[in-house]
Amino acid sequence: MRNVKIxxxxxxxxxxxxxxxxxxxxxxxEKLEDVLSKFHKxxxxxxxxxxxxxxxxxxGQVFNFDLKVDIPLNRLPQAFNSELPNDIVCLDAEYISDxxxxxxxxxxxxxxxxxxxxLYRDVFMRKYAYHIYMDLDxxxxxxxxxxxxxxxxxxxxxxxxxxxxEPVKNIYKAEFYEESHNIYAxxxxxxxxLYNMMRIIAGTVIEIGKKKRRYDDMKKVLKSKCxxxxxxxxxxxxxxxxxxxxxxxx
Numbered sequence: 001m002r003n004v005k006i007x008x009x010x011x012x013x014x015x016x017x018x019x020x021x022x023x024x025x026x027x028x029x030e031k032l033e034d035v036l037s038k039f040h041k042x043x044x045x046x047x048x049x050x051x052x053x054x055x056x057x058x059x060g061q062v063f064n065f066d067l068k069v070d071i072p073l074n075r076l077p078q079a080f081n082s083e084l085p086n087d088i089v090c091l092d093a094e095y096i097s098d099x100x101x102x103x104x105x106x107x108x109x110x111x112x113x114x115x116x117x118x119l120y121r122d123v124f125m126r127k128y129a130y131h132i133y134m135d136l137d138x139x140x141x142x143x144x145x146x147x148x149x150x151x152x153x154x155x156x157x158x159x160x161x162x163x164x165x166e167p168v169k170n171i172y173k174a175e176f177y178e179e180s181h182n183i184y185a186x187x188x189x190x191x192x193x194l195y196n197m198m199r200i201i202a203g204t205v206i207e208i209g210k211k212k213r214r215y216d217d218m219k220k221v222l223k224s225k226c227x228x229x230x231x232x233x234x235x236x237x238x239x240x241x242x243x244x245x246x247x248x249x250x
Contacts, residue, residue: 005064005096006077008032010057011087013127013237017054018061028088032063035083040068049102049244050109053196055236057128060243064102108172108245109193113186113202113238114179122183129183130238136209138176138184144208145174145186147219148201155225159196159233167194176205196233204231
């Protein structure tokens with residue numbers, strides 16, 4: 001039996017999030033565990049790095065599990081892919097130490113929220129970006145997130161029902177840039193994220209872009225530690241988990 005780490009990519013449009021749930025079978029975790037159960041001929045259990053919400057996508061989600069059958073490592077991603085729906089793809093596999101846990105050993109996560117600012121929505125981005133046709137104050141949007149860098153209490157950006165006991169997170173990078181023609185990306189790398197934190201930050205940035213707020217309101221919201229002072233929760237479809245960072249030896 002070996003502990004295996006796999007990178008997985010998925011389009012979250014048709015799923016109720018990463019985590020297995022009692023009221024639906026349409027979760028990423030359940031689809032992957034169903035395949036693992038076929039390999040093992042018994043129920044399988046995987047451990048994910050991040051519990052992405054319903055409709056959220058991932059390019060570099062990570063999970064680990066105990067492999068109990070003899071499948072060559074280089075064939076393992078394709079073994080999964082041959083059984084998975086077309087919108088979930090395993091990309092890479094490696095043996096890892098028995099102590100490794102994809103969630104608890106993660107040092108940082110990178111999320112990207114995309115905004116389609118074309119007059120008419122880009123049909124090929126409609127499931128992966130939030131469309132806003134009106135002119136946006138892009139400079140204010142970029143300036144507004146500078147205050148997020150560093151260690152802060154992000155209680156103002158946590159949704160009701162958040163179970164995290166520790167609202168203090170360390171943000172290593174916060175950047176807003178044009179990814180392609182009129183497609184803008186809000187990219188944040190942090191030690192961790194509270195429930196809906198990235199989407200609430202995105203919603204606040206969007207309100208600043210629409211001139212409903214000043215760019216320096218972001219700092220005031222952060223300091224207030226009050227959810228009611230932050231912006232709306234931006235739609236899930238614009239959010240992608242891009243990468244999970246681990247120690248070099250992890």
